[in-house]
Amino acid sequence: RPTAPTPAAAPNYGVYLVTDSTPAILGGRDLVQVVGAALRGGVTCVQYRDKNGDRGAVVAMARRLHALTQRHGVPLLINDRVDVAVEIGCEGVHIGQDDMNVHEARKLVGQDKIIGVTASSVDEAIKACQDGADYLGLGTVYATATKKDTKSIIGPLGIRAILEAMAEAGHGAVPTVCIGGVNNDNAAEVLAQTSAAPAKSLDGVAVVSAVIAADDPAEAARHLAGHIAVAAIPL
């Protein structure tokens, strides 16, 4: 791993970890320890996602995670809570279709920070690109117990259709990851089936339970990194 990282300048979305603090996924473990192990295994980007914590607890955890990701030269993004990202000065935010819009978020975080947007359709993806999103999370790929309200299960072919439309509309340079039910058993297949090469392919895969709920998060991340490397995505 490079020793002089510039996370915000050149993010690598290859092995994108989204956290979950719920007992069903994290169990009784310490999130900082689990994310630390995942970073040692090769996670390249971390999104802190906590739908339940009160603001004070979320700010405190975000600061701990940021100290950790900074040691690894990896960007930390905050899900939904733009104000928390601004307060702790991390590398950016990730927002869904029902959250703050990209323009509002940009005013709050500034030009130099990363804004990621979830898109489930061609229209949502193109709009997010036009609005200035720095990367897109595409999905839901497969049904998953991690997110209850996954209204749009679009499968690998749905992802590929979005990638093709992005390239066609001139947004081929916007990085993308896919999310939803991706794990070490299906990552290779997902990467192959989503690829709209040579026009556009994914820049990585985003996972929650495949790493956070793994018995050995470092090994799970290492294994995922191997799939990314085999798919010839630069790590």
Ligand code: TZP
């Ligand atoms: N957005 C779409 S699916 C999802 C999110 C945050 C959860 C994915 O979790 P998992 O455990 O990787 O299936």
Ligand code: MG
């Ligand atoms: Mg959201």
